[in-house]
Amino acid sequence: MTGDLIFILLALLTLVPAVWVVMSRNLVHAGFGLLFTLFGAAGLYAYMGADFIAVAQLMVYIGGVLVLVLFTVMMTHVPRSHGNHGYDRYVPASVFALLTFGVLYKTITSVNWSASTSPAEPTIARIGAQIMTDFIFPFEYVSLVLLAAMIGAALLTREERPAGPANAAKDTEVAP
Amino acid sequence: MFERFIPVLLVLGVAGAFSGVFLAISFLLGPRRPDALKDSTYECGIPARGSIQIRFFVRFFLVALFFLLFDLEAVFLYPWVVLYKGLLASGAGGFALTEMGVFLLVLLTGFLYVWKKGGLEWQ
Amino acid sequence: MNDLAIPDFGREIAALLPFLIVAGGGLLVMVTDALVKTLRKDHLSYLVLLVLLSVIVVQTTSGTPEGPVLNGLLLLGNFSRFFTYLFVVIGVLTTIFATGIFDRDGNYRPEFYPLLLFAILGMMVLAAANDLLTVYLGLETMSLATYVLAGGVRGNAPSSEAGFKYLMLGGFSSAFFLMGVAFVYGACGGTGFDQIAAALHSGSAPMPFLTLGTGLMLVGFGFKVAMVPFHMWTPDVYDGAPAYVTGFMATAIKAAGFAILLRFVLLTEPMLAFAWYPVLTVLAVLTMSLGNIVALVQGNIKRMLAWSSIAHAGYLLLGIVAILAPALGGPEMMARAKGIVEEGGAALLFYLVGYALMNLAAFGIINVMGTEPGVDGDQISRYAGLSRRQPVAAATLAVAMLSLAGIPPMVGFMAKFYIFSVVVKAGLIPLAIIGVINSLISVYYYLRVIVVMYMHDTAEDSYQGTEWVSVAAAGLLAFLIIYLGVMPEAFHRGAEIVFRQISF
Numbered sequence: 001m002t003g004d005l006i007f008i009l010l011a012l013l014t015l016v017p018a019v020w021v022v023m024s025r026n027l028v029h030a031g032f033g034l035l036f037t038l039f040g041a042a043g044l045y046a047y048m049g050a051d052f053i054a055v056a057q058l059m060v061y062i063g064g065v066l067v068l069v070l071f072t073v074m075m076t077h078v079p080r081s082h083g084n085h086g087y088d089r090y091v092p093a094s095v096f097a098l099l100t101f102g103v104l105y106k107t108i109t110s111v112n113w114s115a116s117t118s119p120a121e122p123t124i125a126r127i128g129a130q131i132m133t134d135f136i137f138p139f140e141y142v143s144l145v146l147l148a149a150m151i152g153a154a155l156l157t158r159e160e161r162p163a164g165p166a167n168a169a170k171d172t173e174v175a176p
Numbered sequence: 177m178f179e180r181f182i183p184v185l186l187v188l189g190v191a192g193a194f195s196g197v198f199l200a201i202s203f204l205l206g207p208r209r210p211d212a213l214k215d216s217t218y219e220c221g222i223p224a225r226g227s228i229q230i231r232f233f234v235r236f237f238l239v240a241l242f243f244l245l246f247d248l249e250a251v252f253l254y255p256w257v258v259l260y261k262g263l264l265a266s267g268a269g270g271f272a273l274t275e276m277g278v279f280l281l282v283l284l285t286g287f288l289y290v291w292k293k294g295g296l297e298w299q
Numbered sequence: 300m301n302d303l304a305i306p307d308f309g310r311e312i313a314a315l316l317p318f319l320i321v322a323g324g325g326l327l328v329m330v331t332d333a334l335v336k337t338l339r340k341d342h343l344s345y346l347v348l349l350v351l352l353s354v355i356v357v358q359t360t361s362g363t364p365e366g367p368v369l370n371g372l373l374l375l376g377n378f379s380r381f382f383t384y385l386f387v388v389i390g391v392l393t394t395i396f397a398t399g400i401f402d403r404d405g406n407y408r409p410e411f412y413p414l415l416l417f418a419i420l421g422m423m424v425l426a427a428a429n430d431l432l433t434v435y436l437g438l439e440t441m442s443l444a445t446y447v448l449a450g451g452v453r454g455n456a457p458s459s460e461a462g463f464k465y466l467m468l469g470g471f472s473s474a475f476f477l478m479g480v481a482f483v484y485g486a487c488g489g490t491g492f493d494q495i496a497a498a499l500h501s502g503s504a505p506m507p508f509l510t511l512g513t514g515l516m517l518v519g520f521g522f523k524v525a526m527v528p529f530h531m532w533t534p535d536v537y538d539g540a541p542a543y544v545t546g547f548m549a550t551a552i553k554a555a556g557f558a559i560l561l562r563f564v565l566l567t568e569p570m571l572a573f574a575w576y577p578v579l580t581v582l583a584v585l586t587m588s589l590g591n592i593v594a595l596v597q598g599n600i601k602r603m604l605a606w607s608s609i610a611h612a613g614y615l616l617l618g619i620v621a622i623l624a625p626a627l628g629g630p631e632m633m634a635r636a637k638g639i640v641e642e643g644g645a646a647l648l649f650y651l652v653g654y655a656l657m658n659l660a661a662f663g664i665i666n667v668m669g670t671e672p673g674v675d676g677d678q679i680s681r682y683a684g685l686s687r688r689q690p691v692a693a694a695t696l697a698v699a700m701l702s703l704a705g706i707p708p709m710v711g712f713m714a715k716f717y718i719f720s721v722v723v724k725a726g727l728i729p730l731a732i733i734g735v736i737n738s739l740i741s742v743y744y745y746l747r748v749i750v751v752m753y754m755h756d757t758a759e760d761s762y763q764g765t766e767w768v769s770v771a772a773a774g775l776l777a778f779l780i781i782y783l784g785v786m787p788e789a790f791h792r793g794a795e796i797v798f799r800q801i802s803f
Contacts, residue, residue: 046184052254052255055251056251059247060247060248060251063247064243064244067244068240068241071232071240072237075234075236076231103511107482107511110507111508125255125259128254128256128258128259129259132263132272134370135370135432136275136369137372137373138372138433138436139279140278140279142279142436143279144325145440145443146286147325147417148417148443148447150242150283150286150287150290151286151410151413151417152410152414152447153290153295155451282326285329286329288330288333288334289332292333292334
């Protein structure tokens with residue numbers, strides 16, 4: 001019973017801010033709504049016994065991705081939108097979302113799930129053992145995927161210095 | 177399973193309660209005599225000028241991006257660290273060290289590349 | 300927990316040497332680029348060519364073990380070897396085209412070289428994948444590297460737009476794919492192809508899960524191969540990316556996408572033909588027709604080739620449909636099934652190689668035609684009179700266009716011939732007729748380029764571009780197009796042998 005209560009609380013923590021993210025007119029508010037949603041999702045992972053995923057969710061999504069999202073909002077300088085433009089998109093979006101939900105719900109309830117009776121144990125050691133033996137190739141390979149991403153990021157840092165007549169003209173203006 | 181997270185919940189609860197209680201106390205007990213000067217926005221004693229919605233320098237984003245990449249790398253260290261002591265005892269420490277060494281070496285190459293390309297400089 | 304069975308990879312290290320060389324080569328190029336300041340930038344291209352050539356040497360000389368390696372995560376054999384050769388050759392040509400244009404414009408993109416190697420590595424992993432986990436990793440390496448390749452030209456707005464669009468839509472398609480993997484994993488209890496096959500044959504896997512999962516995965520693959528309705532990114536990305544990258548994307552990514560689609564369809568065929576056969580049939584027809592019809596009105600040769608690449612994805616999907624068809628037919632069909640599957644697979648492999656040759660030749664020429672740095676020669680009208688100014692380049696482009704249109708004796712004709720004959724053998728005569736009508740439509744817009752080059756007079760703004768190494772490389776491709784078109788038999792038989800190993 002307490003288990004159900006915890007689940008309901010975590011689900012609310014995930015869903016209510018998610019609605020906020022979609023409805024908010026202010027992108028920064030939406031970003032902070034995302035914080036709670038991601039946190040709720042981490043709680044749900046922990047609730048299901050996936051402790052490593054929960055920790056990874058906290059570290060990567062809340063620690064990293066969310067910061068990136070907020071910086072993006074601050075960088076792009078989107079003026080706060082006023083008025084009610086955008087509401088016309090809610091109808092098709094809701095229909096699509098409800099349809100997706102319906103399909104997923106039908107599919108998931110079509111299977112006769114049998115709940116696991118054995119007590120769940122910490123997964124982190126098992127994951128460690130797996131990446132050291134069976135999944136050593138994906139583990140090492142992931143470093144190369146990250147490396148490719150890093151080259152892309154390094155490319156963004158290369159500041160373009162516009163060396164043209166416009167710049168030259170500015171230099172001469174400054175010169176005494 | 178979830179019982180193992182009760183201490184985490186406790187910490188969260190206590191932290192939330194403390195900050196909430198202190199905010200409430202200062203809100204309820206603190207004297208409040210607002211006037212026009214006190215209500216004005218200022219920073220370090222200087223009146224604010226312009227909008228706060230300025231465009232941030234792109235470097236902030238890049239630092240966050242590099243942080244994210246190395247954060248992901250750190251996540252992969254956790255399961256390895258949990259096992260490492262046991263592996264040392266069973267004589268497989270060399271293998272484990274080599275495996276993680278290769279992983280880290282690849283990412284170190286990336287770090288070197290980003291560094292030499294000037295990705296970490298604040299121009 | 301302390302007693303881990305530490306795997307013994309001694310035998311497998313040798314088998315994985317081609318992969319290790321490409322990965323290590325990528326790292327080496329990065330380190331060289333970062334540390335050696337005295338190096339001329341184009342020396343990196345020699346390093347890349349050295350790496351790629353050594354892959355070919357290692358692959359041909361060492362008797363690599365066949366079968367699953369790394370606990371069944373990769374499946375090595377003729378199929379993976381075939382695609383390794385294809386990707387490496389495409390990589391070599393792309394390096395030549397890119398370096399040629401860097402040299403001419405004096406505008407180097409040093410990050411191009413390691414990213415190209417990582418993209419090739421991802422494709423090699425994809426073609427050898429034997430587990431959904433490896434499929435995803437291969438897909439992501441390939442995609443991440445290509446996003447940057449397409450969008451990484453500084454100060455070039457169309458390129459940035461292309462990279463951004465590709466990144467956003469690619470991210471969506473990855474999400475769909477992962478969701479599909481999750482459902483398939485839930486249904487089959489494993490991500491390995493062997494486990495999935497076992498679960499499918501035992502009939503223990505819940506069908507709704509499998510149908511939804513495989514459907515979502517098809518969305519992911521469909522995006523990579525530019526299948527309607529997941530094709531929207533193609534014209535903008537092909538147009539915005541520099542021509543040497545577009546050539547790479549149009550050939551290597553399409554080949555990698557179809558390689559994994561082929562494996563996936565063969566894997567899930569016995570159970571899922573019923574669920575997805577009608578959908579794929581409709582999508583194949585739509586893909587062909589839409590691609591060809593929109594290509595008719597393009598005045599920009601890169602956009603025209605983008606729509607044409609959608610159309611060609613449609614022809615290739617016809618081959619996939621033909622492979623799936625026998626699973627639906629009656630007992631008489633089943634008796635012929637194995638033959639059709641094998642011929643269909645061989646036809647697809649042949650088509651992918653032919654398509655790579657003609658598209659690379661075309662993009663090799665488009666790449667050098669631009670008159671100012673950073674702008675490709677993409678306006679068809681400005682090709683006027685090219686045959687008189689640059690006979691070799693014009694002839695090469697003409698051969699590529701004739702081949703794309705499927706006119707004998709080019710390889711494009713034979714490739715289409717093999718595909719359509721398999722479709723007919725599978726009893727899908729209406730589909731074959733639609734395919735032939737589509738190729739007839741396509742003749743119009745391919746020939747228009749030739750007409751402009753050979754029959755229009757040079758105008759003031761006509762392209763003058765030169766870069767002899769690239770033109771020579773593209774000319775060599777044109778020679779291969781004709782050679783394979785005249786003597787396709789040996790190669791086609793080879794493709795059959797390659798394919799036989801993976802057909803279950």
